[in-house]
Amino acid sequence: MSDEVDPAVEAAWAYEDLHVNALFRQWAVPVLDAAGVRSGSRVLDVACGTGVLAREALGRVGATGAVTGIDVDGGMLAVAESIGPGVSWIESNACDLPFDDNEFDAVVSQFGLMFFPDRAQAIHEMLRCAKPGARVVVAVWDALERSEAYPISVHLLQRRAGPAAANALRTPFVLGDTNKLRGLFEEAGASTVSIDTRHGTARFPSVRTMVEADLRGWLPVMGVSLDDDLIELILDEADDVLSEYVTADGEMVFDAPAHIITAQA
Ligand SMILES: C[S@@+](CC[C@H](N)C(=O)[O-])C[C@H]1O[C@@H](n2cnc3c(N)ncnc32)[C@H](O)[C@@H]1O
Numbered sequence: 001m002s003d004e005v006d007p008a009v010e011a012a013w014a015y016e017d018l019h020v021n022a023l024f025r026q027w028a029v030p031v032l033d034a035a036g037v038r039s040g041s042r043v044l045d046v047a048c049g050t051g052v053l054a055r056e057a058l059g060r061v062g063a064t065g066a067v068t069g070i071d072v073d074g075g076m077l078a079v080a081e082s083i084g085p086g087v088s089w090i091e092s093n094a095c096d097l098p099f100d101d102n103e104f105d106a107v108v109s110q111f112g113l114m115f116f117p118d119r120a121q122a123i124h125e126m127l128r129c130a131k132p133g134a135r136v137v138v139a140v141w142d143a144l145e146r147s148e149a150y151p152i153s154v155h156l157l158q159r160r161a162g163p164a165a166a167n168a169l170r171t172p173f174v175l176g177d178t179n180k181l182r183g184l185f186e187e188a189g190a191s192t193v194s195i196d197t198r199h200g201t202a203r204f205p206s207v208r209t210m211v212e213a214d215l216r217g218w219l220p221v222m223g224v225s226l227d228d229d230l231i232e233l234i235l236d237e238a239d240d241v242l243s244e245y246v247t248a249d250g251e252m253v254f255d256a257p258a259h260i261i262t263a264q265a
Contacts (some may be wrong), residue, residue, distance in 0.1 A: 009076025011217060016050040018213045022204045023170055023256060024049075027110050027139050028056035028196060034262050035106035035137040040064040044096050044104045046126060047071055047112025051080035054087045055109070068104075070097065075076050092123040099129045106130070110139040111258075123188035127265040136190070136263045141256070142197060143176025148254035149202070149245050153211060156241055160234050161226055168222035169214060181261060190263035202256040207245070210252050211238040 015070045029052060037043055039062045045054040048069030058067045069084075071077050077089045092098050094109070095118050107126045116122040143207040144151055150169065158166035162231035173180055178195050185193045215231050226234075245254045 005090070006075060006078070008073065009078045010075075012073070012075040012079040013218045014213065015076070016052075016083070018204070018209060018217065020050060020052050022043055022210070022213075023200075023202050024111060025052050026095065026200055027258060027260075028053045030260060031108050031110055031139050032057055032060060032106075033197070034086050034260050035108050035135045037061065037106045037108070041105040044097075044129060045068045045069040046097070046107065046109035046122070048089070049073075049076045049112070049225055050079060051084040051087060051089070053108060053110050054080070055084045058084070058086050068099075089167060092227065095125060097125040097129055101128050102131045103125050103129050104131060105134050107134070108138070109136075111141065112221075113138055114172055114173075119175075119184055120188040123190065123263070127189055127233075127263065130265060133264065136265075138261045138263070140175040140181070140261070141173050141258050141260070143172060144173035145157045146176065147173065147256050149210070149242055149252070150256075152241050153214065153238070156234060156237060160237065161230060165219055165224050166227065168219050168224045171222065176259070178259060181259060184202070185263045186262060188195070189265060191265045193247055194262045196260045196262070200256045200258050202252075202254050206254040207239050207242045207252050208235055208249055211235055211242070211254060232254045 017069055027109055037057055037060050041061045043057045045214050048054050048071045051069055054067050054069035068088040070090045074091055077091055081089050094116050108132045113119055130136050153168045154166050182193050215226055245252050
């Protein structure tokens with residue numbers, strides 16, 4: 001029997017161990033608050049990844065509620081399943097949700113919308129699956145220039161690895177413009193849209209772990225693989241150019257603001 005590790009599952013564990021704690025976990029509570037999730041709610045988490053938001057929702061809805069998480073990536077779902085029993089995990093595309101109309105009391109999604117092939121269609125699907133009057137709540141990063149550290153990382157990648165690598169790191173920030181965001185939700189059929197921009201804090205164990213997670217974890221997901229020599233060169237330079245975000249105990253801490261959009265059909 002082969003004990004080879006599936007690369008998609010390995011990448012998902014790396015995501016859970018590094019990116020979730022450093023960036024994503026802190027948004028679960030405000031997203032669920034905005035969605036009005038409470039005891040007995042039926043909740044759908046779209047682009048659930050390894051399930052940090054769905055697990056938090058499960059704790060709120062209790063035995064009388066139910067939580068479903070969907071994601072297009074089987075590796076993410078394998079990890080979600082192993083650490084989040086009690087949630088229904090389903091492999092599916094956000095643009096074509098496998099649910100009836102009006103099924104959920106709340107539909108939530110954090111930091112996935114920027115990657116969907118048809119964003120308006122995905123929002124339309126989320127609105128369709130929400131019961132009349134239920135909220136659809138989506139979190140996306142604010143613009144790159146309003147985040148700290150990442151503009152420097154992008155610039156470093158542009159200089160050392162070229163535009164494809166730099167663009168892979170720009171993509172998570174492409175929905176930062178609130179006017180365009182509002183227009184996107186209205187185009188998708190939302191009748192009410194409110195946007196709450198919030199302060200967030202990224203916290204990595206070190207500069208090296210942050211940049212290495214992006215170079216070895218994130219860039220390959222976006223179709224960009226760098227060779228080991230280039231990765232080492234970039235990591236050495238990163239220690240210098242990102243030193244202003246290093247705390248006395250060696251952690252890397254910086255502002256990472258996000259928009260929480262609340263919409264109704
Ligand atoms: C940055 S992760 C966020 C995951 C999770 N929501 C969290 O907070 O940790 C983005 C997720 O979007 C998923 N994704 C990208 N395109 C998708 C699509 N078309 N349909 C469903 N999920 C998608 C990815 O597989 C990944 O798990």
